[in-house]
Amino acid sequence: MLITRASEYAILSLILLSSASEPMDSETLSRELSIPKSFLAKILQALAKSGVLKSYKGAKGGFALDKMPKDISMLAVMSCVEGKAPAVFECAPAEKSCPSEQASVCSIWPFLHKLQGKIDSFLEELTLADIVEE
Amino acid sequence: MLITRASEYAILSLILLSSASEPMDSETLSRELSIPKSFLAKILQALAKSGVLKSYKGAKGGFALDKMPKDISMLAVMSCVEGKAPAVFECAPAEKSCPSEQASVCSIWPFLHKLQGKIDSFLEELTLADIVEE
């Protein structure tokens, strides 16, 4: 799994941004959410890089959603903020990535992969719209 | 959220233990799963304390499931291993626990709580049986 505070902060920001009509700067976001600004800035940058947010420099700049809430899945948010998709275990997503040569690890791989699939579809289907819309 | 390696290791161990007919010692488990033994021991101890596993000391001792796989939810596993239930944000589970006095944080609390509920039910319904049984 390996889900950290970065994902928490990302979700909080997205909820707040989804109801904003114009870009919010990181200063405002960090104050409103009581989140450390310098850390939040990096998270917002990651979200912008992956296309979830759009960033605007200069006066009246800030961050705004660049997709519809229904097109922003929790899986995508976590993937870009954490740097990789949340994995139950490193070898769970793809058989080839299993780093172990031990037979017993590979014997449980099908179960891990099954679990990973269930979590992935849940996080994929869970979008920002499910949270902020009625 | 804040899910760490401890949960990963717990799940791996439970999958392996669910197909074992007798207790497995932490030495064996760590070798089979390529997981550091000393860290794994603490995780297994936590699972034993919460009643998911039962521990047996002495020769032929080790750890074994103390519940049916269908009665072991991922939420319970994570809760006991992480020390607390996985929370989207500290104030998400209960309104009273919201540490902030800022109005805007409380304005998004309903959304956080909604998200938390969706995640909780998913993890509650997802049991070891869903992973290891057909």
Add this chain to the structure above:
DNA sequence: CTATCAGGAGGCTATTATGGCTTTAGATTC
């Protein structure tokens, strides 16, 4: 009873996550 096996508990170190700070670059306003 004794030797051995395995869990329980604690301290210590390395790695990673978190957060702070400064500089640079791009955009806006006047």
Add this chain to the structure above:
DNA sequence: GAATCTAAAGCCATAATAGCCTCCTGATAG
């Protein structure tokens, strides 16, 4: 163009996690 605003990007410090090692305690086998 100058001043100002804000994101982008880097480096550094601290805090939390992951992992290692040792000793202690309880249980079993002989």
